[in-house]
Amino acid sequence: GQQLNQSPQSMFIQEGEDVSMNCTSSSIFNTWLWYKQEPGEGPVLLIALYKAGELTSNGRLTAQFGITRKDSFLNISASIPSDVGIYFCAGPSGGSNYKLTFGKGTLLTVNP
Amino acid sequence: NAGVTQTPKFQVLKTGQSMTLQCAQDMNHEYMSWYRQDPGMGLRLIHYSVGAGITDQGEVPNGYNVSRSTTEDFPLRLLSAAPSQTSVYFCASSYITGTSGTGELFFGEGSRLTVL
Numbered sequence: 529g530q531q532l533n534q535s536p537q538s539m540f541i542q543e544g545e546d547v548s549m550n551c552t553s554s555s556i557f558n559t560w561l562w563y564k565q566e567p568g569e570g571p572v573l574l575i576a577l578y579k580a581g582e583l584t585s586n587g588r589l590t591a592q593f594g595i596t597r598k599d600s601f602l603n604i605s606a607s608i609p610s611d612v613g614i615y616f617c618a619g620p621s622g623g624s625n626y627k628l629t630f631g632k633g634t635l636l637t638v639n640p
Numbered sequence: 641n642a643g644v645t646q647t648p649k650f651q652v653l654k655t656g657q658s659m660t661l662q663c664a665q666d667m668n669h670e671y672m673s674w675y676r677q678d679p680g681m682g683l684r685l686i687h688y689s690v691g692a693g694i695t696d697q698g699e700v701p702n703g704y705n706v707s708r709s710t711t712e713d714f715p716l717r718l719l720s721a722a723p724s725q726t727s728v729y730f731c732a733s734s735y736i737t738g739t740s741g742t743g744e745l746f747f748g749e750g751s752r753l754t755v756l
């Protein structure tokens with residue numbers, strides 16, 4: 529099946545720093561999604577990307593759909609303590625946008 | 641609007657016991673699914689359903705059964721629990737627009753299961 533390789537596995541940063549994480553796929557995706565999971569909660573969609581080369585922002589978060597359609601990047605600018613959590617990339621499995629395959633996640637810790 | 645509701649939130653079982661994790665959504669979503677989350681493994685799809693009466697296997701279906709008798713409910717059954725099924729389980733639902741949705745899955749808060 530499709531595999532998503534997400535890196536880094538974890539990050540420990542100081543408040544105010546910028547953060548970058550990425551995800552690569554063994555196959556071409558038509559959609560890239562980024563979710564955030566806060567402690568004790570289920571994941572919540574942050575950004576959805578539907579077109580190769582697309583760059584989309586959601587507040588301090590910016591995500592890009594790689595032109596090869598096999599990768600995606602998520603950047604967080606000026607991190608704050610509430611950014612802590614696990615960030616997952618996800619892509620469609622089997623040609624549908626609702627049946628998703630997830631990466632293993634990036635655990636982000638922000639030191640105030 | 642409750643969204644996706646999972647019960648119970650915590651459960652401890654002994655090996656060989658059976659139980660059902662309940663999932664209900666009030667958003668009239670066609671698609672419902674179950675994932676398990678293990679440390680360092682991300683979210684792995686167990687079973688999914690695209691509508692009442694239709695279910696299919698995901699990536700890790702062994703040891704689990706599902707049924708979809710109504711649009712709202714999608715229970716996950718463990719017939720004979722094993723320690724390897726210790727995990728956090730998430731139910732998620734979504735609209736299906738035409739032949740595909742938007743990619744936005746709505747997740748419940750999770751059910752933490754420990755099998756001794």
